[in-house]
Structure formats: C-alpha cells, structure tokens
Amino acid sequence: MEFKVHHILKNTKVEGPDTRYCIWFQGCSKHCPGCWAKDTWDINKGIKYTTENIINDILNTKNIEGVTFLGGEPFEQFDALFEIAHAVHNNNLGTLCFTGKNYSEIKEKYSKILPYLDLLIDGGFEEKNKDFSRPWVGSSNQNYYFLSDRYKEEIIKEYKNKIEINIKKNGAIFINGMGDFNKLVKNLKIHTQVTCKK
Numbered sequence: 001m002e003f004k005v006h007h008i009l010k011n012t013k014v015e016g017p018d019t020r021y022c023i024w025f026q027g028c029s030k031h032c033p034g035c036w037a038k039d040t041w042d043i044n045k046g047i048k049y050t051t052e053n054i055i056n057d058i059l060n061t062k063n064i065e066g067v068t069f070l071g072g073e074p075f076e077q078f079d080a081l082f083e084i085a086h087a088v089h090n091n092n093l094g095t096l097c098f099t100g101k102n103y104s105e106i107k108e109k110y111s112k113i114l115p116y117l118d119l120l121i122d123g124g125f126e127e128k129n130k131d132f133s134r135p136w137v138g139s140s141n142q143n144y145y146f147l148s149d150r151y152k153e154e155i156i157k158e159y160k161n162k163i164e165i166n167i168k169k170n171g172a173i174f175i176n177g178m179g180d181f182n183k184l185v186k187n188l189k190i191h192t193q194v195t196c197k198k
C-alpha cells in the first residue's frame with residue numbers, strides 16, 4: 001500500500017524509549033498554532049513509500065528497540081499506520097504513536113490499532129501550554145497512554161527531552177527530538193574547520 005512520508009530516521013534516541021526507527025507521516029489537517037512541523041501539513045508534498053518496503057526496512061534495521069510514528073498526523077493515513085504497527089508489533093518491536101487527536105476519538109474510530117500500540121501520546125502541540133519538562137512532548141495538554149506492559153510509566157521520569165541534529169550528505173540539517181527549537185535555531189552557531197589529511 002502506498003502512503004506519504006515526510007522523513008524517516010532509522011536510529012534516533014530522542015523520539016521515545018531507547019533507540020528507534022522513526023517515521024514522520026506527511027499530512028496534518030489540524031494546523032495547531034505554533035506547530036514546529038508545518039512542512040508536514042500538506043499531504044500533496046512528501047515522499048511516496050509502500051508499507052511493504054518500510055516494513056522490510058524496519059525488520060532489517062539492527063539495534064532498534066521499536067518504532068515511533070509521528071508527523072504530521074499518522075491517523076490521517078490510518079490504513080498504512082495500521083499495517084506497519086501490526087507488522088512490527090508481531091515482530092516483537094515496541095510501538096509508540098503520537099497523534100494530535102484525543103484518545104477518546106482514537107478509541108471510538110480507530111480502536112482496532114490499539115492492541116498493536118504499546119504507547120500512545122495524544123494531543124497536538126499547544127503554544128499556550130508550552131512545557132518541555134516531560135520527555136518527547138512540548139506542551140502540558142499531551143497525555144501518555146500505556147497500552148501494554150512493554151513500557152512502564154516510570155519512563156516519564158527516567159527520560160529527559162533531548163534534541164538531535166542530523167546533517168545530511170547534501171548539507172541539509174534535520175533537527176528532531178523536543179525542546180525549544182526556535183531558541184535553538186536562533187542561537188545556532190556553526191563553526192567549520194578544514195583539515196589537511198596528508
């Protein structure tokens with residue numbers, strides 16, 4: 001099945017417990033004020049993948065504890081989300097999904113995925129409730145739902161918010177994780193040093 005992806009990181013340590021394969025789904029119609037991920041909003045942008053290719057890639061990626069789904073809004077491409085979550089769960093990988101929807105709506109309309117998610121974090125980013133004190137989230141309205149025994153609630157105290165900076169071969173910089181991105185970008189100073197390697 002084809003679906004649209006904004007970005008993939010195969011080994012990130014800042015989007016959930018341990019080291020994770022992370023998929024940013026393209027497309028979100030919620031448009032929360034202050035959203036940092038505006039370039040994930042337009043479903044006409046992004047890159048087409050097939051769920052089969054992504055599942056194979058995940059299962060061939062070494063040293064990951066699980067997979068994180070975020071975006072964008074993963075539930076706006078529900079069939080693809082369900083297929084991937086089901087496959088990776090059945091291969092004993094952990095699953096964490098972020099959504100801008102509320103848990104009550106997920107239970108009402110998308111409940112068939114819940115047995116295949118270990119942790120769900122609901123609620124879009126709310127600028128007026130900005131709070132970086134809890135891991136992986138940026139505002140106090142967001143809630144953690146532990147849907148299996150795989151992750152314990154204590155991880156909320158064990159993990160801190162962190163940011164990763166990835167520099168691609170073409171020089172593009174991709175920042176992920178959670179923190180005050182606006183402040184980071186404003187203060188980012190890049191120093192380069194050229195060395196002679198004789």
Ligand code: SF4
Pocket residue numbers: 028029030031032035036037038040071072073099100101123124125
């Ligand atoms: S739900 Fe998430 S991705 Fe969508 S607009 Fe809100 S913060 Fe941005």
